[in-house]
Amino acid sequence: MSLAYLEKLNDRQRAAVEHGVGAAGLPGPLLIIAGAGSGKTNTLAHRVAHLIMNGADPRRILLMTFSRRAASEMGRRVERICRQVLGDKAAVMTDALAWAGTFHGIGARLLRIHADQIGLAEDFTIHDREDSADLINLVRHELGFSKTESRFPTKGTCLSIYSRVVNSETSIAEVLKAHYPWVAGWEEELKQLFAAYVEAKQVQNVLDYDDLLLYWAQMASEPDLAGEIAGRFDHVLVDEYQDTNRLQAAILVALKPGGHGLTVVGDDAQSIYSFRAATVRNILDFPAAFSPPAHVVTLDRNYRSTQPILAAANAVIGEARERFTKNLWSDRESEERPALVTVRDEADQARYIVGQVLENRERGIGLKQQAVLFRSSNHSSSLEVELTRSNIPFVKFGGLKFLDSAHVKDMLAVLRFAQNPRDRVAGFRLLQLLPGIGPQTAGRILDTIAADPEPLVALAEIPAPPKSGADWPGFLDLLLGLRKAGPGWPNEISAARTWYEPHLDRIHEDAETRKADLLQLEQIAAGYANRERFLTELTLDPPDATSDQAGVPLLDEDYLILSTIHSAKGQEWRSVFMLNVIDGCIPSDLGVGTTAEIEEERRLLYVGMTRARDSLTLVTPQRFFTYGQNAQGDRHVYASRTRFIPAAMLGLFEAKSWPIVPTTAGERSTRPIRVDVGARMRAMWK
Numbered sequence: 001m002s003l004a005y006l007e008k009l010n011d012r013q014r015a016a017v018e019h020g021v022g023a024a025g026l027p028g029p030l031l032i033i034a035g036a037g038s039g040k041t042n043t044l045a046h047r048v049a050h051l052i053m054n055g056a057d058p059r060r061i062l063l064m065t066f067s068r069r070a071a072s073e074m075g076r077r078v079e080r081i082c083r084q085v086l087g088d089k090a091a092v093m094t095d096a097l098a099w100a101g102t103f104h105g106i107g108a109r110l111l112r113i114h115a116d117q118i119g120l121a122e123d124f125t126i127h128d129r130e131d132s133a134d135l136i137n138l139v140r141h142e143l144g145f146s147k148t149e150s151r152f153p154t155k156g157t158c159l160s161i162y163s164r165v166v167n168s169e170t171s172i173a174e175v176l177k178a179h180y181p182w183v184a185g186w187e188e189e190l191k192q193l194f195a196a197y198v199e200a201k202q203v204q205n206v207l208d209y210d211d212l213l214l215y216w217a218q219m220a221s222e223p224d225l226a227g228e229i230a231g232r233f234d235h236v237l238v239d240e241y242q243d244t245n246r247l248q249a250a251i252l253v254a255l256k257p258g259g260h261g262l263t264v265v266g267d268d269a270q271s272i273y274s275f276r277a278a279t280v281r282n283i284l285d286f287p288a289a290f291s292p293p294a295h296v297v298t299l300d301r302n303y304r305s306t307q308p309i310l311a312a313a314n315a316v317i318g319e320a321r322e323r324f325t326k327n328l329w330s331d332r333e334s335e336e337r338p339a340l341v342t343v344r345d346e347a348d349q350a351r352y353i354v355g356q357v358l359e360n361r362e363r364g365i366g367l368k369q370q371a372v373l374f375r376s377s378n379h380s381s382s383l384e385v386e387l388t389r390s391n392i393p394f395v396k397f398g399g400l401k402f403l404d405s406a407h408v409k410d411m412l413a414v415l416r417f418a419q420n421p422r423d424r425v426a427g428f429r430l431l432q433l434l435p436g437i438g439p440q441t442a443g444r445i446l447d448t449i450a451a452d453p454e455p456l457v458a459l460a461e462i463p464a465p466p467k468s469g470a471d472w473p474g475f476l477d478l479l480l481g482l483r484k485a486g487p488g489w490p491n492e493i494s495a496a497r498t499w500y501e502p503h504l505d506r507i508h509e510d511a512e513t514r515k516a517d518l519l520q521l522e523q524i525a526a527g528y529a530n531r532e533r534f535l536t537e538l539t540l541d542p543p544d545a546t547s548d549q550a551g552v553p554l555l556d557e558d559y560l561i562l563s564t565i566h567s568a569k570g571q572e573w574r575s576v577f578m579l580n581v582i583d584g585c586i587p588s589d590l591g592v593g594t595t596a597e598i599e600e601e602r603r604l605l606y607v608g609m610t611r612a613r614d615s616l617t618l619v620t621p622q623r624f625f626t627y628g629q630n631a632q633g634d635r636h637v638y639a640s641r642t643r644f645i646p647a648a649m650l651g652l653f654e655a656k657s658w659p660i661v662p663t664t665a666g667e668r669s670t671r672p673i674r675v676d677v678g679a680r681m682r683a684m685w686k
């Protein structure tokens with residue numbers, strides 16, 4: 001068998017791909033740890049392909065990546081590699097790579113399969129962060145905390161604290177001390193709140209994101225069940241391991257106690273999810289977790305970026321306090337240093353970037369090969385306006401998701417409530433769509449039916465609430481229809497839409513645009529095997545507002561990528577722009593400002609810079625508009641370049657200002673423009 005694909009790898013990558021393959025039994029544990037763009041993900045894909053080529057059963061390979069997008073990309077790569085040897089037969093083999101996904105997605109699937117063994121009803125629904133915050137809010141009200149004390153932490157803060165406690169397996173006191181010092185006085189109340197929240201989830205048969213890991217870890221600690229689950233997989237491979245938390249590490253060890261068949265890949269210098277309790281200790285402690293210890297492969301060559309880009313990125317990360325991976329080298333020569341561009345304000349920043357993006361396009365660099373990255377999702381609003389004005393299509397990752405819009409949430413609430421009528425957040429949302437039903441009536445109805453073993457039957461027996469008269473029978477018909485065999489999947493989503501549209505007309509002024517979204521939702525739904533799979537996958541890893549995954553008619557079009565740095569992980573573009581490379585944005589001033597937090601912001605800048613292949617531009621506006629974050633409220637602040645690029649590093653950049661000739665023309669409003677970009681975008685692509 002010719003293995004041409006191995007020849008494209010360098011010696012170390014090849015050693016990693018071949019580690020333990022062909023020897024008797026499963027290969028010993030393997031760690032690939034190396035800097036950005038050194039081919040870790042590529043090597044992992046080759047290893048999966050190589051395992052398959054050497055007889056591994058793809059149905060027994062568990063492959064976990066950071067996002068669903070990354071998982072499907074990995075599947076495609078594996079197929080491409082296998083195809084080099086097998087031709088068309090390759091597709092058959094890699095189609096069977098069914099266990100590729102995120103930790104949370106895989107967890108949800110396993111839980112569904114083993115639900116009854118751990119006392120979980122099989123029709124559980126999953127709450128996304130917003131639903132979880134809503135449930136915490138309901139519980140908070142019930143306990144009376146929010147009423148008596150207006151300074152009690154917000155629902156979002158409560159959820160973040162809860163999530164940290166669960167994922168880091170530490171006490172509330174420790175989490176408060178380290179990350180939420182201003183909340184320290186509420187420890188007792190939070191304890192009560194979290195206990196009530198956990199109980200509410202159990203009663204309602206709902207799981208939040210953290211539960212997916214928590215329950216999985218729990219299954220892994222039940223000896224019989226652990227063996228059954230572990231017995232499904234010969235090989236377990238994980239990308240971006242630096243961004244996993246302790247629960248995830250525990251799950252891996254439970255799947256592969258001796259480490260045989262286990263491969264993890266990552267870069268400690270790119271660890272950027274500690275706010276979700278990810279810990280870089282996982283990757284650093286991996287080798288010694290096994291006996292004999294894991295085999296470690298390091299890579300030192302970067303294939304992605306030009307030398308000047310890499311030199312600047314190396315310099316930024318070189319100042320990090322703690323670091324395991326070493327600097328990389330690249331042989332991609334270039335005369336072009338990364339640009340460090342000073343502009344007056346965000347409006348100029350937007351204009352500058354639009355100009356450059358268009359210039360790039362003229363030079364043959366398509367929009368899709370360019371990306372604009374930012375620290376925080378709300379940093380791109382001026383740019384979105386400017387892009388829309390210039391008719392440049394774009395897709396935004398990591399920002400407001402398609403599923404966050406009220407009408408899409410309403411539709412999903414219909415399906416969720418039909419699936420699990422004890423899901424109180426879904427029920428609340430749905431009931432209040434009916435005229436005449438407010439929170440109190442909704443709460444009473446949900447209380448009544450929750451006590452019944454057949455909640456939907458109980459619902460049908462409730463007298464129609466006053467004022468909802470004409471709408472009530474239709475509502476019951478819909479739900480009972482969905483509960484029974486009904487119209488089937490995916491037809492039931494059109495049944496739900498038909499029921500919902502009159503309500504939409506009543507509630508929203510821009511009903512037509514929203515209806516188009518619902519049609520799109522229907523198209524997306526058609527791609528899933530059944531309701532439960534659709535709800536799970538969408539909740540765990542929602543499609544972006546207009547991404548090609550969402551099935552919008554953008555597939556063949558060229559569009560610019562806008563992304564938070566967090567969501568840009570693992571990806572690369574020929575040309576990368578970074579917005580607001582100023583102190584206060586990166587490092588962000590929203591944290592407590594501990595050394596650990598600042599260090600994480602440095603790694604974030606490193607992650608952003610290392611996404612660029614040929615050209616990198618960092619933009620620093622001299623003035624920046626803050627929204628109510630300061631005691632003074634909304635105001636312009638004078639900004640300075642990020643502290644991660646001190647004067648001594650400037651030689652690595654090409655510093656310029658824009659516009660080159662300062663204009664004095666006319667008065668300009670200093671307030672950034674705020675418009676509903678979403679609506680304009682949607683209209684533009686129709």
Ligand code: ATP
Pocket residue numbers: 008009010013034035036037038039040041042043267270302303304569570571572610
């Ligand atoms: P990150 O840390 O950002 O996730 P990574 O280490 O996973 O990066 P990859 O994305 O796998 O790196 O690879 C970066 C780029 O280098 C890709 O374009 C890939 O195709 C290319 N590459 C990797 N290895 C080689 C090689 N041996 N020869 C040529 N190109 C390579």
Ligand code: MG
Pocket residue numbers: 040041042570
């Ligand atoms: Mg990668």
